[in-house]
Amino acid sequence: MVKSKMMKISVFCGLIALLLSSCVSRQKMAYFQNMERLEGNNTPNYYTTVIENNDLLNITVSPSGATEMDLKLVQPFNLPITAAPNVMGNITGQQRLQSYLVDNKGNIDFPVLGQLHVAGLTRQKLIELLKTRISEYVDNPIINVRIDNFKISVLGEVKTPGAYQIEDERITLLEALALAGDMTIYGRRDNVLIIRETEGIKKYAYVDITQSDFIDSPYYYLQQNDVVYIEPNKAQMQSSVYNRNIPIFISVASVLISLAILITNK
Template sequence: MKTSPISLFAWLAVISILLSSCASKKDILYFQDIDQVLEKAEKTSYSAVIQPNDLLQIVVSSYDLKAVQPFNLPVTPSTNLGGNVNAQMQLQTYLVDGDGNIEFPVLGTLNVAGMKRQELIKDMETRISEYVVDPIINIRIMNYKVTVIGEVLRPGSYPIQDERITLPEALGMAGDMTVYGKRKEVLVIREENGVKKHGTVDLTSASFIHSPFYYLQQNDVVYVQPNKAQVQASAYNRNIPIFVSISSVLVSLIILFTR
């Protein structure tokens, strides 16, 4: 039985679509060599570094509450988006200026940019100990967030509560990469001391856990680039494969009923 040119064209169209959608698992799977990498892994830790424009919440406490009162900002009522005052009170924050300084009660100007949170706590404990016995300092970065954009399920900015987040965790918060994301070239953009820098991470290899971009810093931007298939797809109507499939079915039906 001879195959008509139209029928042959329809089958070739279907096969070409199926072949174009195939991808190697080496381009998709994460952490492919994790066993070898973890054998050589060393113990690591991460602490956030205070940067200009950070909002710091600093609370000084002690057994003598009256003695630490001058070192704490007043507590103010919080307001919602509509401007209404909520019953919950909130602590005021210190904005780190462009020179990396904050103005702190009694102590005056403090240069805090470039310091880790524990370093600033120890420094302030030493300074305040001149006025208060056994002060306890609690510091938090209130505007710690990372932004994930590109080929992820839920792009957006995400606030981080514990000041420590890894790149895989950030991608997980954004719903993970789509199948169209370029896993071998995830771009991370960050700013340190007013200087912008960037780097790419290959998530298919577990060796990226040693990258300086494994732990994200506040205000980092993660961009998942589209892969070649997605870039090519943007040049034509995404409904074309559907139209081709429908056309092939119609052609087959026409051939069936016209024999």
């Protein structure tokens, strides 16, 4: 009788240990812990995209007026519109604006104005530069600049890894994770790797998004062509060497064995 009771106690303790071992602590899973640290921090955190080498720039110059003469005056400052090829390389009826490729020295060749150094400028600074130069030929021109190839890549333990085109040229690390469907439960939230290339030099940093102070990190706002990598946690790396369903099988088998022991000892 004593032996039977000891067996039941052992089984009960084993079940409790199994349940506790399967739980993941809040410290490893929850985002934005210790948010109270940010209270009273009213420092604005602005970010403006900077043009880099190999960026594709869509630049259009429009007149302030709408007369035929106004349109003719700005025409030399715009690249011609070309027919867009489809995926097979055949020319379609659709049209697209050509883009300026920023070369490895940070320059573009602009109609009439010639070579311009644009790397390191924000979009607004480039607009101001072009408006000043083109105003020598056209009264009050309207300039629009857009980065055509602003994209980021999210890899590793997320639901939908891949490269994402960003329309508004401004994205945070959290927004990038949201685009990729957020991390899986197997992703390390305390060791997010961000790889960045600036002026041909590759840099990287690790960000802990379980702590609220990462909001002040220079990697909170992503730049064009940044790569975000979510490292698998220890459990995921260990599971890669065997069937991931084995812990489930063990848990089910343990429950069945426990029930059998309890029934037979009644």
